[in-house]
Amino acid sequence: MERSLEQRYAIKFCAFKEGREEVADEPRSGRPTTARTDENVDRVLEVLRTGRRLSIQQIADTLHMSTFVVHGIVTEDLQMRKVCAKLVPKVLMQDQKELRVLRCQELLDLIQNEPGFLNSVVTGDESWMFEYDPESKRQSCAWHTKSSPRPKKARMSKSRIKTMIIVFFDIRGIVHCELVPQGQTVNSAFYLEVLRRLKRRIARVRTDIKDTVKLHHDNATSHTAFIITNNFLARSNTPVIPHPPYSPDLAPCDLFLFPRLKREMKGKHWETGIKQRRPWHHKEKEILIFPNKWELITDIVKIPLDPVWISWNKVRLRLTRVISPKPWSLGGRFSVCQSWCFGFVTDPRF
Numbered sequence: 001m002e003r004s005l006e007q008r009y010a011i012k013f014c015a016f017k018e019g020r021e022e023v024a025d026e027p028r029s030g031r032p033t034t035a036r037t038d039e040n041v042d043r044v045l046e047v048l049r050t051g052r053r054l055s056i057q058q059i060a061d062t063l064h065m066s067t068f069v070v071h072g073i074v075t076e077d078l079q080m081r082k083v084c085a086k087l088v089p090k091v092l093m094q095d096q097k098e099l100r101v102l103r104c105q106e107l108l109d110l111i112q113n114e115p116g117f118l119n120s121v122v123t124g125d126e127s128w129m130f131e132y133d134p135e136s137k138r139q140s141c142a143w144h145t146k147s148s149p150r151p152k153k154a155r156m157s158k159s160r161i162k163t164m165i166i167v168f169f170d171i172r173g174i175v176h177c178e179l180v181p182q183g184q185t186v187n188s189a190f191y192l193e194v195l196r197r198l199k200r201r202i203a204r205v206r207t208d209i210k211d212t213v214k215l216h217h218d219n220a221t222s223h224t225a226f227i228i229t230n231n232f233l234a235r236s237n238t239p240v241i242p243h244p245p246y247s248p249d250l251a252p253c254d255l256f257l258f259p260r261l262k263r264e265m266k267g268k269h270w271e272t273g274i275k276q277r278r279p280w281h282h283k284e285k286e287i288l289i290f291p292n293k294w295e296l297i298t299d300i301v302k303i304p305l306d307p308v309w310i311s312w313n314k315v316r317l318r319l320t321r322v323i324s325p326k327p328w329s330l331g332g333r334f335s336v337c338q339s340w341c342f343g344f345v346t347d348p349r350f
Contacts (some may be wrong), residue, residue, distance in 0.1 A: 035069040036077065044073045048080070063348040090246045100244040104319040107241070111316060120310050122175055122202065122239065123216035125188055126170030127252035127262075129179075131161035135267030168198055169257055171211075171312060176201040188225035192232055199236065216241040218251055250322070252315055 040063070056074065060067045074080050084349050092100065110117050134156040142151065164180040176198045180186060195215075203210045215238050217223045233240055248254040 025074045035065060040065065040069070041073050041077050041172075045078060046072060048074070051062075075179050076194060084184040089248065096245050100247060101323055103242050104250070104322045106321065108316070110241075113184050118171050120170075121156045121197070121214045121216055122168050122170045122206075124166060124176070124198070125131055125218060125251060125258070126164055126166050126180070128251070129165045129262075130158045130263070131163075132159040132269050133262065133266050134158065136263075139263075139266060155247055166194055167253065167257060168259075169253075170206070172206075175205060186222050188227055189224045191222040191225075192227055195228070195232060199238075201311050212242055214239050216243065216252075218243050218248070219245055244322075250315060252312065255314060255318075 043063055044059060046314070047054065054062075056067050056071050059065075059074075060070045140151075142154060144151070163182065164186065165175075166173060166178055166186075167178065168176040178194065178197070180190075184190060187340075203211055206213070216231065222228070229240065232238075244250055244284055
């Protein structure tokens, strides 16, 4: 054994004396591959064309090949990978995608051309608040020693009692907050009264922007009604910042405010709703109300939101991602996810 090693080293040493510089072994002819041939690659590709959800085992059973060979052909020769489709709120049409990019480009131009543009923007939206929302698993984390047992907690669901909250905020914090009465639908007439109260609130707490305030909300039916856009906002000279269609990822309320508010309120019990009698001509004789709604609003306003301007920076970053999307980026997921659902959709062979 020692003699064979010495002989090998001597052969290599003689090769270096002759001018060799590479330390690695030179390629040599070995056992030829009989499975990963061009013919088998075409067979695997033909099977994948018929069913893209087939597993490696199913392809191997169909072609009477080993799973090791099929896996090598799919991942190395065909450069494919199996990717799950991403769930999105709505699959946008081509014109909606183009409008989304156009709106984002307009907003970016306004932000870049006017340095103080975001200082006078007030954005708002509606969301459900539950009487009890159980805390998440991460919120229940606590320090324990190695000898202490892992704590257990029963699985709980959200409360049946809930109320809708409407919040408006700007770059400095929450401007206006109110609860929708039980049984009331947020239609155009109700939203019109909310905007009137918002205008009076801005005149009291934001005196510096009361004449230059700009409103931003999503494209809900109650927000885009004729009495809202043409009657009230146009007559009060309140410009509305356009919002891309079906884009909750670009709404500051859905992106920053509501997740932050609900995270702070998880695990807290508000006073149980009490039953209130309604007149006989109502269909529902009894309704559940929040007797401490002003306490709820006060607690929401006191929740620290510093720094709020981080949310606007996130929106600006997502606007940039929509205009120049990258694969698997959050900002452009509604505009490119249809073409990136599978890693091999853009392959010209398909």
